[in-house]
Amino acid sequence: MADVALQPNTVGAAQPVRKRSGLQKALKRKSTAAFLMTLPLIILIALLVLYPAFYSLHLATLNKSMQRFVGLGNFEFLFKRDTFWLVVKQSCIFAITAVLFKALIGFIVAHFVHNIPAKGQRKWRGMLLVPWVIPPAMSTLAWLWLFDPSYSAFNYTLSFFGIGPIPWTGDADWARFSVILVNVWYGAPFFMIMYLASLKSVPEQLYEAAAIDGANWWQRIWYVTLPMMRNIIAITTLFSLIVTFANFDIVRILTAGGPLDHTHIFATWAFRIGIEGSDIPLGASVSLFMVPILAVAAIFILRDVNKRGNEA
């Protein structure tokens, strides 16, 4: 590169006068380069996310052998089945209860961690986040073993208090409780971490000002902490709602939908019908029922994330 510094006067000699066309070319070059850099991303999203998403709409209108168009037949069929309504009910109970407890426990634990001296926080935070780090399929196996009908370590312990034995995964109501418990165990640390990050961003002076104004600890939470954290609570909750609603691993491994389909949620039932039962169109129809709730949550998240972005 015999460059400009060595031959100073050749700069711009190539295009001595006009600019308009060259400028547009330059702009084009920059945006072309940018487009090429995003092209793999666009192709990936288009082929492996958008196309399958719309393809599932098409699939849902076919019959089991996928040779005949049945319109809304699959949906009509689903509406007439009791199991479907059981799944709808259980999905809602599962997602709402689990998210509620995750949010609550996360909030409380975050406060406890925030309360203790700063130098010990790392250690506690490290321990409390472990459930989120272990692949859920692996940790659910441990829970399955803890809940085992004949060797349950929980029942062993509870028997000393004269309780039990509890049919953790054998009885419909207990099974519902168990899948929610495991989901809360897995997801609460995520809330804890998000809240903790948000708690740390509340300026200490606000609490000092509130304390001088005579606010007790409850009023400080209500008037200072919660308003400052409102946005992150909303985002985290909505985000968790999506993930919990679409959960597969925990229910699949812990109960596989049983007993008698009472713990099936959309994902596990769609898997049972679509993959195990080889009725792909019907399975696709079941999954599609998740879309409205996911879409509503996504819209709200997007609004909040953009708001956060604008505040910053």
Add this chain to the structure above:
Amino acid sequence: MSSVTIDKAAPTRTVKLGSMSRDRKWALRWSYFFLTLFAIFSLLPPIYMLVTSLKSSAEISAATNPWWVFHPTLENYVGLLTSNQFLRFFLNSALVSIFVVTITMLISVPAAFALARMRFWGSATLATGVFLTYLIPDSLLFIPLFKVFAQFGDWTGIQLINRWYVLLFIYPTLTVPFCTWIMIGYFASIPKELDEAAIIDGASWFQTLTRIFIPVALPGLIAATIFAFTVSWAQFLYPLVFTTSTDQLVLPVGIITTLIKGDVFNWGQIMTGALLGAAPPLIIYAFLMDYYIAGLTAGATKG
């Protein structure tokens, strides 16, 4: 905080300050008490995995105190680590994760750079689109994706289903949107003057990316890499749908489908397998906790 310091200096000055200090001390005790409870709750399953993994089958079926190992043995570990099948699962998982991490970074870093710095037509919409894609769960796409790949096999004769490498096409749908999103945030936080200085220094866009942006945003890159790895390692639904032959399975699916034989649960081996399967993410977490948490919290924020 300040009230406590004042308090220590003059402990008997006023009743009010004294009571506040006592409140704080109690608050601290309660905090530790509840934190201990929550920590036990959090660590119970992994600890129970460890306890069980050290037991022989005989001890497990004898139904002794489940929380204690009376005759510790490594036979479960030896059994799994010398089983070709289990090592195959481990290898498959490792291959899938490493390739997916590489693919993810190759796609998302340039894309994030373009979206953060080179405004072009539709770039804002695309950034939003990336975020929305990240919200689409696996359980919504597994059925159509399965069908898409089955049809792809029918049309081209290239059979991808029931091959472990089919996961290299599918996992990026989970990892790329998130990694792109957090890299956009990290890149956007780099001052604009830095790339202007690089441009004046004579760097091309590509050089600006490789020699300035990537080194400066290295913490973000590490966070994104960790995320891509843990997602790939933990993914359960897709491999369950797409792979069935035992030599094609990844670890989570392999453990569940091969160690559970009908109603016979070999719990010692299952727990050992689960613990070994949980080990890589746990080890990464132990060493790179701050990056892990940074990635986790960055997902819900813009920049």
Add this chain to the structure above:
Amino acid sequence: MADVALRKVVKRYDDVEAVRGIDLDIADHEFIVLVGPSGCGKSTTLRMIAGLEDISDGDIMIGGDVVNDVPPKDRDIAMVFQNYALYPHMTVAENMSFGLRLKHYPKAEIKARVTEAARLLDITDLIDRKPKQLSGGQRQRVAMGRAIVRNPKVFLFDEPLSNLDAKLRVQMRIEIKKVHQKVRTTTVYVTHDQVEAMTLADRVVVMNKGRIEQIGTPNELYHKPATRFVAGFIGSPAMNFIPCRLEDVGGTLQIRLTDRIAFALPPARAARYNALPRTEKLLLGIRPEHLTESHAHLGPGVESFDTVLDVTEPMGMETLVYFGLDGTPVCGRVDPNAGAKDGAPMRLAMDLNNMHLLNEATGVVI
């Protein structure tokens, strides 16, 4: 080394014109300072010279060549940014040599240039440190070093001292001037601080609302401002503007400030302003240093008057006094021993030899 010329340069953002047709000739070796309030277009102008912003209309020439479409790297310029923009992952030496390394200069030459620049800026000891380990002033030196090693045709400075504290700013100002005296590279320097502009520049370009108000040496701007904006912007405390009109009293031309206060103009001034219509609304521009305490032996053209002070500010070597003339706030500069007190009456003297007369409507100095 090269001269720089701007010909009717315009910058439009959508429908806002940030720069509205600037003509400027910068000679080789010259140190030019663009000064003005924020949003006056000075930074945009600099960035257009650098090539970081496209120009909407007009031409920019460096060394006689039109560089409108030349990318920044080929313009042979170097720029120092307000926040230094040092690459945080590189050492000082790596920061300074990055541009040369990109152009594949021989290693020996890079080393020689970096060593020379480091010596010039007195940062030889810091050469292996990372920017994080440097103080603000040191970072500023490194940023300048990065510019110097390139040996460019033009140096561009974008408010380089704004992030430093007041004391360091004065020090670095002198440092920049010294460096320029040594390397003699054509320099365009942007600042909002008129003191920096006055102290550094060979010529100052005062900008306002995307236009050039006046170009001149620091002394010209101070003593012969062309407009009210320049008169008010240059000098601290700012020039006073007092509404006034001209009147003829017994054959002499008088300037009337209030009902009570009117002064006869010195002969030179009277001749200059005599043609003006007596009804025109005018402003008397007078700097605080020309409003001092009165004493027994006033020179010709210095007139005294009585007033009541509102507030006084002792500054040490002088005391600033504030008072009102028919509601117009006025500032004067008196000797600290002149006995100025808050709320007390005081006799002041106005040096009409240094007055300016402005058209109130157009803001033009007559």
